[in-house]
Amino acid sequence: MRTVNETKAASWRMSSYSNGQGGACVEVATGFAVVPVRDSKVPEVGHLAVGPHAWVALITTLRIS
Numbered sequence: 001m002r003t004v005n006e007t008k009a010a011s012w013r014m015s016s017y018s019n020g021q022g023g024a025c026v027e028v029a030t031g032f033a034v035v036p037v038r039d040s041k042v043p044e045v046g047h048l049a050v051g052p053h054a055w056v057a058l059i060t061t062l063r064i065s
Contacts, residue, residue, distance in 0.1 A: 014040055 010029035017025060027043065029036040035055040038047035050058070 010036065012038070012043070
């Protein structure tokens with residue numbers, strides 16, 4: 001597992017709901033003990049680190065909505 005400090009070199013994956021031009025979506029990076037999440041419009045601002053259980057709960061909730 002990589003540390004959250006290594007996110008600058010991480011491979012970020014854009015949301016499938018993106019319009020393809022980076023508008024109004026989030027990106028996530030894999031391979032970490034937590035799930036780094038950032039705004040694709042301003043990735044230089046930083047990211048949130050979400051625990052894996054909280055991430056699954058969030059995604060599950062969004063899919064149900």
